[in-house]
Amino acid sequence: MSGAFVIRNQKGHYWGKAGHWIIGTHNGQVAIWDFRDAAINTLFELGSKDTDLRGEVLSTEVENGKPKNLAISDHPLPINDGVETDMPLENAEGDPTT
Secondary structure, eight states, X not given: OEEEEEEEOXXXXXXXXXXXXXXXXXXXXXXXXXXXXXXXXXXXXXXXXXXXXXXXXXXXEEETTEEXXXXXXXXXXXXXXXXXXXXXXXXXXXXXXX
């Protein structure tokens, strides 16, 4: 057993290996860093893309390459989660789409 670092946002979601926020129930999907400064750099990059982000780097125990004892968030994940959609904001007439 050794230690590592994870990134958690203000809603208790963890940054995942796939590049989006996850709840943390499947700990093998949570991104981990061996060094605190590498996790801080990633958090800084995430914060520069999302100015509403309030995140923190947490130390955690790791077993078999997976973080242990993660607190699971009660907040649901956002449906869109910052993913761009192909739906235009306006139609051909310049009217907003619904």
